[in-house]
Amino acid sequence: MSGNVYIYILVMAGVTYLIRLMPLTLIRKEINNVYIKSFLYYVPYVTLAVMTFPAILGATATIWSGLAGFIVAVLLAYRGGNLFKVSLLACLTVFIIELFVPGVH
């Protein structure tokens, strides 16, 4: 390592902040175009779905605990569980499954 770590951190923090800041400050008015409005309405659902699957299957120590956590989360969310409950019970599921899967940990 030869560069200055603090300058690296400054550069990356600056770039990341500007990316997050520009749309929020430049687009201040409500957009009236139906197409753009609809597009932005669909954005979070696509983004979150793409980020979640299949990454969730590889997030834990074995695919089996990841799969079990995924199924539990979907079922609980479908039955109206809140964020905290769904999240915690998915963690618990992973923990329990990994107690029984041989060769993990």
Place this chain on the structure above:
Amino acid sequence: MNNNITNWKNGIKDGIPICLGYFAVSFTFGILAKGAGLTPFQAVLMSATNFTSAGQFAALGLIGASATYMEMAITQLVINMRYFLMSCALSQKLDPRAAFPHRFLVAFGNSDEIFGLSVCKEGKLNPFYNYGLFIVAMPGWALGTLCGTVSGSLLPERMISALSIALYAMFIAVIIPPAKVNKLLAGIIILSMITSLLFTQVSILSLVTPGFKIIILTVLIAGIAAFLFPVKEVANER
């Protein structure tokens, strides 16, 4: 005023799973940061100022390879470009009555997770909800980094593995309930997951980095959906 406090409190409550999930991710980041030669202070400073996972992990590789500052800037731009889309969506979601300076604060905390939770809230968004999320999520992110750099064996692997699913489970809890009452959204979510899976399985597509996969699929799927199924009144959806 009262409304701000309620939103702040709701944010704190909803932020707990983010905090747990962040701890697990940043703990791993801390271990790697130490390996890359960063001091605990530098690693925590990076987490506190950047507040993003993929960008920080990539930065470790670049710092280790003595990359130029320009290379660092471009890498961060490419990896974090998805936040641009997210901030666009958030710009329309924020309550227009919120004063302009709020946008500077909301932007700083616009991580994948805080975005996901705040943008899917019903009605217009009160920035204090984001502040509540942030005030719980940031300590998880910074503290996890610190613990990882100080002692990689502080938390047993078993715990880290279990906590690693927290953020994904949270996303599921955000997108499933509206999909339950809106079949179109359900279809869009399933399509998004299937195409996302394809990107990891088809050899040519698997070359696309995760950050770009998110951008490509979001623009394509949300773009086509908006064209085929324009939403009449989305200002205060649902």
